[in-house]
Amino acid sequence: MGMQAALHLLYPPQCISCDAAVTTDFGLCGACWRETPFIVGLVCDRCGLPLPGGEPGETALCDDCMTIARPWGQGRAALLYQDNARRLILALKHGDRLDLARPAGAWLHRAAAPILRPGMLVVPVPLHWSRLFRRRYNQAALLSKAVAGLAGLDHCPDALVRSRNTGTQDGRTRDGRLANLAGAFQVPPRRRRLVEDRDILVVDDVMTSGATFAAATEALHAANARSVCVVALARVAKDG
Secondary structure (H helix, E strand, O other): OOHHHHHHHHOOOEOOOOOOEOOOOOOOOHHHHHOOOEOOOOEEOOOOOEOOOOOOOOOEOOHHHHHOOOOOOOEEEEEEOOHHHHHHHHHHHHOOOHHHHHHHHHHHHHHHHHHOOOOOEEEEOOOOHHHHHHHOOOHHHHHHHHHHHHHOOEEOOOOOEEOOOOOOOOOOOHHHHHHHHOOOEEOOHHHHHHHOOOEEEEEEEEEOOOHHHHHHHHHHHHOOOOEEEEEEEEEOOOOO
């Protein structure tokens, strides 16, 4: 009997959401899988929002991305930010569930696959040092490391820094979010050579208005990145 089989006898795999028995490590049971809204089918090419109709390979934009100037090229998301997806992300973000980064990274990698390019540099959205000190880890960096590893791409967790504490974005309008994040990110001088003339994939846990990705993209363009694409673990969808 192999070591992995022996460990499974002692510690049977459990659902990452509810602790029910499952057949593989880091998996979801059937009930939790049905409550986790994975994004499939046709999506907006800029933000990853699911769209009705069409074919999965078709290129289309949602209403927002047809009217809002997005500074990045393409974007994807793995989940809709609701139901069990929201519970899992909050557990990763605030509940010290670092183990969730492994399955979430696989979901992100699958969602990002259509926009990955050879030689891309994978970069997380950074936390301000004061928030990182309190939380002890950056969930976006855990996710970006997992994606980079699965994709065989370079990963740089400090290619971007958050130069000021922007506080929470909760309750702000889209314009308020953009104003709050204006100039908040920078590429530090020691990382400019790594970013320059490079295709970049920016990773975050949740995309709401796109303000965070926009500010991060602008900082990377200011450092002469060749192109920027974005991927979020979950996309907030507007009601209706």
